[in-house]
Amino acid sequence: MPPIRREDFERLSTYPFVVVSWVDDRGYPMSVATDFSVDAERAAVALRATAGDMATIPTDRAINVLGSHIRPTPGQGYDERRYLQLWGTAAPASDGQLEFAPTRSWGWDESEIPFFEYSERSVPQSRKYLAQLSEEQGRTIRPRLSAGWLFLRTTRLPFLSATAVPVLLGIAVAARGGTFDLWLALLTVIGAAFAHLAINVSNDIFDTLSGADEANVTPTPFSGGSRILLYDLLTLRQLIALDAALFAGAAAIGLVLVWATNSATLLGIGLVGIGLGLAYTAPPLKLVYRGLGEIAVALGFGPVMLLGAYVVQTGALSWEAAVLSVPVAILVALILYVNEIPDRPGDAAAGKRTLPVRLSPTVVTGIYLGAAALAFAVVVAGVAVGLLPVAALVALLPAPLAWQVYGGLRRLYTQPYALMPVMATNIKLHAYVGILLLVGYGVTILYGFVSFG
Amino acid sequence: MAWLPGVVERLLGEALVGELTVIGTQGQPITHPLIPLYDGERILMHSSTLFSRKLEHIKRNPHVSVALSDPVALRGLTDRATIQGTARVIEDDPHSQWEALILELWRKKEPVIDSFLKMRVALPLFFERAVIEISPERCLYWPDGDTTRAPEETQAPAREAA
Numbered sequence: 001m002p003p004i005r006r007e008d009f010e011r012l013s014t015y016p017f018v019v020v021s022w023v024d025d026r027g028y029p030m031s032v033a034t035d036f037s038v039d040a041e042r043a044a045v046a047l048r049a050t051a052g053d054m055a056t057i058p059t060d061r062a063i064n065v066l067g068s069h070i071r072p073t074p075g076q077g078y079d080e081r082r083y084l085q086l087w088g089t090a091a092p093a094s095d096g097q098l099e100f101a102p103t104r105s106w107g108w109d110e111s112e113i114p115f116f117e118y119s120e121r122s123v124p125q126s127r128k129y130l131a132q133l134s135e136e137q138g139r140t141i142r143p144r145l146s147a148g149w150l151f152l153r154t155t156r157l158p159f160l161s162a163t164a165v166p167v168l169l170g171i172a173v174a175a176r177g178g179t180f181d182l183w184l185a186l187l188t189v190i191g192a193a194f195a196h197l198a199i200n201v202s203n204d205i206f207d208t209l210s211g212a213d214e215a216n217v218t219p220t221p222f223s224g225g226s227r228i229l230l231y232d233l234l235t236l237r238q239l240i241a242l243d244a245a246l247f248a249g250a251a252a253i254g255l256v257l258v259w260a261t262n263s264a265t266l267l268g269i270g271l272v273g274i275g276l277g278l279a280y281t282a283p284p285l286k287l288v289y290r291g292l293g294e295i296a297v298a299l300g301f302g303p304v305m306l307l308g309a310y311v312v313q314t315g316a317l318s319w320e321a322a323v324l325s326v327p328v329a330i331l332v333a334l335i336l337y338v339n340e341i342p343d344r345p346g347d348a349a350a351g352k353r354t355l356p357v358r359l360s361p362t363v364v365t366g367i368y369l370g371a372a373a374l375a376f377a378v379v380v381a382g383v384a385v386g387l388l389p390v391a392a393l394v395a396l397l398p399a400p401l402a403w404q405v406y407g408g409l410r411r412l413y414t415q416p417y418a419l420m421p422v423m424a425t426n427i428k429l430h431a432y433v434g435i436l437l438l439v440g441y442g443v444t445i446l447y448g449f450v451s452f453g
Numbered sequence: 454m455a456w457l458p459g460v461v462e463r464l465l466g467e468a469l470v471g472e473l474t475v476i477g478t479q480g481q482p483i484t485h486p487l488i489p490l491y492d493g494e495r496i497l498m499h500s501s502t503l504f505s506r507k508l509e510h511i512k513r514n515p516h517v518s519v520a521l522s523d524p525v526a527l528r529g530l531t532d533r534a535t536i537q538g539t540a541r542v543i544e545d546d547p548h549s550q551w552e553a554l555i556l557e558l559w560r561k562k563e564p565v566i567d568s569f570l571k572m573r574v575a576l577p578l579f580f581e582r583a584v585i586e587i588s589p590e591r592c593l594y595w596p597d598g599d600t601t602r603a604p605e606e607t608q609a610p611a612r613e614a615a
Contacts, residue, residue, distance in 0.1 A: 019484060028517075028537045029482045029537070033522035072469035119501075129508065144581075
């Protein structure tokens, strides 16, 4: 319990009454509510004396004085939660009052430490408690989640949209050129998904082992990793086994595709992709620790995925696929870039020198806007030079979302939880642009069918 | 066996927050605002393993008190009460045992809990919980909440010899 501070008196004065507690002669805690007033100058609290043999506030032992605003809002939970407790002794004063001189204090105010951060800071206590309980009961007791939720959380399954967009676009570019094999397309989607999930899991393993996730006490659904190991939901051995299974699935499907297409180019692209995914957090390269994470993600979830899917269908590379991969690459890198903003303190503590750790907020938000503008400019330029179909211009429609994200970043840069809707909008930007590019290609392909009958 | 005065049972039935006081490692009182539940005989409180120091304190010294003191938390009732008793921590399976023991009572007071439970994947450790089962032994009651007057005191009937 930290020593009393001057602001504790000011804080206490905001509560309408206090609950005074002590340990009675029988060894039981006793509590009684009473009125009070605060003299911050004298560092003293005047308590109104209470009555009754058992309920008289004692002056011969330590007491605890609690002010609490854990106020329920029926049907909605709680709001503005805060409480403060002070420890010290009381002495008789005039007018039926007692003078309380606190020496120690402890409390929580969710306006200063949001509930999610408070919970995250308490994870070591939970681990300690469950370890002790396991010891007492002679069996391992650990937190659990149902298998489905555990898989979703461990693999960060919802982020698969980052894979679906480039893979489907690669297939669409090939289809526009007149090449489409359904089974190869399905295998490509599944193999890429396996690779993505495997990389997510391996990143979690390395981020936990490096201490980066533990140092981050403000994780959000979009940032801070899955925390599966930190929460002890799986052991390291289980997580490595899952990761190995996912990598094995990705490798097996990749080899089938290489065999089916007989393409050395595809083999090269696959190896680059897996290499980038591992090097992202794994030593010795640890690209994200060196400010190169965005480039690795841009390459992996842009050209590698899109060109890879295209090569599976056609056996060759193309300028159209390469150009189309650029806006996708930029927008997916911006997902990582924005999601790194709330992780800054934890990343910095763990030596993870991401761009938001290295750069000032003004530069980070400026780069965001410039990069998003570049993504849309590449679409326009691609259409202008005749590489991309005119219908791809429909992908410009979500551009205002980039402006929304930019505005949100400027306003809420230092507030991790307030940034959550901004991060969600940024993820939607990537998904909507991807979907609309697919729509553009779909329309173009259909138009081609109709035109050439 | 139920023995708490009816007025205090009513406070327990209404209270959305009460103050649980436990005895810390140095013998000092430590107070935690928590939602009290009542099954007609025992007071049931609960705690996430995230905030489990109070559980450690209770396991070391099971003497506790529960104060019902805030008219807002008591949905407008101005009476006050403090109940002393002995607590037991029920923690065999922190993942699901609490649901069997208290979820129905909790849901009656706070129906919103069901929507929080649906988000268990987002806060898995918050829903790893232990139940604090308190057997009341002594009760102090202040009509109208005026603690400058001596409270009405009631004690649990002496247990019959087995």
